[in-house]
Amino acid sequence: MPDGLRRFARNRMAVLGAIVIAIIVLVSVLAPFLYPKGAFSLAGQPLQPPSLQFPLGTDALGRDVAAGVAEGARTSLLIGIAAALSAVIFGAMIGGIAGYYRGTVDIVLMRVTEFFQTIPAFLLAMLLVVILSPSLLSVIIAIAAVSWPGIARLVRGEFVALGGREFILASLGLGASGPRIIFRHLLPNCLSAIITVGSLLVATAILLETGLAFLGLGDPNIMSWGLQISAGRVSLRTAWWVCTFPGIAILLTVLSINLVGDGLNEALNPRLRER
């Protein structure tokens, strides 16, 4: 891994992305201490432009936009990571079983996966949130439910490719059980691909969450960047700051995660090692 880390460090943009993410994580951890009253509290006069007291201005109800951006960072990261992690675990499980056992199991599981892939992800997520009624958990479930098929197909592909290799045949010959081969030999060998794709999933999950909150399908009790933008949209022409700062936060976060994902890909992908 130190080798991989060195390769990662050589990619300047990836390091920059990692620094930005570190700052965002720091802000989201510090948010409750910086803004103990919470992002929904009515802090001052509505629609004040950025000033010393309110560096990012206030929104239509007089809430501090900076507090919202800080608390929104926590929401976005929490939902992004939780949803991506659930999608990765579930997707890897489905893909792993299909890719290892093949045959009928494979056919059934892959048809189900394709079924999910054919429905537009955002529409399905909206539908799920509406059915489950908007809350933190239902948003995570909805995003995970639309994100896992990609991981499942990836893992299946890797398993199928690795399945005929000598070391797998050797383990089989030595009488190793299915789960042992899956967890000891197959999964570790495609971990780098899963990590790379999984990190990019975090970015997609954050965008999905923002989109849902923008449409009023987020948890109304939790501050999020999407909620801030949708609240500020009506006053865009009179108070640019309400939408703009959460928008910049989304841009920076998603861009940084993508940069880090590219960096991870280069660092972990053996085929790119010569570069």
Added chain:
Amino acid sequence: MFDLQSIRPGRRALLLASVFGAIANGAKAQTASPRRGGTMVMLVHPEPSTLAAYAVSAGNIPPVTTQIYEGLLTYDWDLKPAPLLAKSWEISPDGKTITFRLQEGVTFHNGQPFTSADVQYSFMEIAKKVNPNGPVILAELTSIDTPDPLTAVFNLANPAPYLMVSLSANYIPIVCKSVFEGTQPMQNPSANRPIGTGPFKFAEWSRGQFIRLDRNDRYWKPGLPMLNRIIARFIPDASTRSAALEAGEAHYAAYSAVNAADIRRLQANPILDSTTRGYGMTAALTTLEFNTRRPNLAKKEVRQAIAYAIDRQFLVDNVLYGFAKPATGPLSSVFATQGFYTDQVRRFDVPDRIEIANRLMDEAGFPRGADGKRMSLYLEINSFGEQWLRQGEYIKQALAQIGIDLTLRSEDTATWLRRCYTDYDFDINEPFYSAGADPVVGVHRHYVSSAIRRGTTFVNNKDYRNPELDRIMDAATRENDHAKRAELYHQAQQILVEDSPGAWLCEVQYVTIFNRKLHDHTGPLGAYQALDRAWLER
């Protein structure tokens, strides 16, 4: 060069006259005189799903259909009945018989003459049977006699003082009997190709785009209408609607066709102007409903405390962009015109309201816990748009001051309505009501115990039962003496505000935005009235 001397005297006089004439015309343009012709474009949002105004009471239908259908009556600026299809009327001393003399020489757009048979059919066969307002407004109407083609006699079981304020085209449009006879009203071909007696005829509906109405050349009011054509345009996006007005492409936008956040900007535009007139019969209130079945909300002290905790002026300024005023009770102050409104009730807008609220919560037996909280409640977010979430977010902060931990729940419209009006699985709900022309039409059903009807939306879902209030509202329904009726409503407001089965937040003030080239467009009923006198400057 131009030399006046070189022109012959006769010509010169003529030329001078025309030059002065042009100057005089220029001066006159300031107060321009009515001009015939032109196409007016109005914005209607959202697009109506149907034009069957006789059977569906959605607020986005009348701006189109009141150009086509007419009512027996219209109303003046004091909301007193004024003639339309009925030229005059007499009410018998006992209030049980109303005789209408009808306008002569009126024809429907299909050429059929308008007679008392059409009135009888419109009320007895259409309005009483398929109009959603029918069961309330026409509850006492037993029959209509037609002694001659121009006389219609309404026979009532009991006096119905609210009937005379509910006879405009937006409530009960007069339809042509021969078009409907022997058909299902909703399946009638004229549902979406309406045939009425109004100043404009239905021409074309291009779904998702516009409805075109053409001048009725045989309109019974001499010389009217002024316009050749009205186009009702449907633009789903709010900022595009505002832009259409700014660009001069649309001339008129009433009700919520323009986003409240854009109104100030549009008012500053030199080609546009605005008015708040013409909404006297709307009486729109934003409110909270409390589910009194819930132990936390069963005591009136808690409900009053919530009413005290909310700063209505804050909602007016920051959620409704200033286009509203604080409400004092269940009746909007627009009812002051009729003498029904009173502000002599328990007032929640006192300076020490937070202290009072906290004291009431203590008295009700809900002391603050170690974390400063007294109770946790849910607020169901109204699903009809953005502003309701903003209102909910504010109320959550406001109730935190008195130790109530409010959780907001936002669901889709169907789930929200089922939760609040069928399952009764809610604590606080934030609906929006229009009272209509008379309290009987849109106020009673929220508070009388007979209106606790599971599954019916926007009725008494609070389980509020007060025999005294039931008696007063029942009496007000039948009371023929206006002063006595007003006194009953004053009592009802005092009882309701004291019991606080709901909290009344803001009286919404609609704003009509119009192009300065459009004149004489807003009458006492605003956008729910024919634009027969409206005219466009060139």
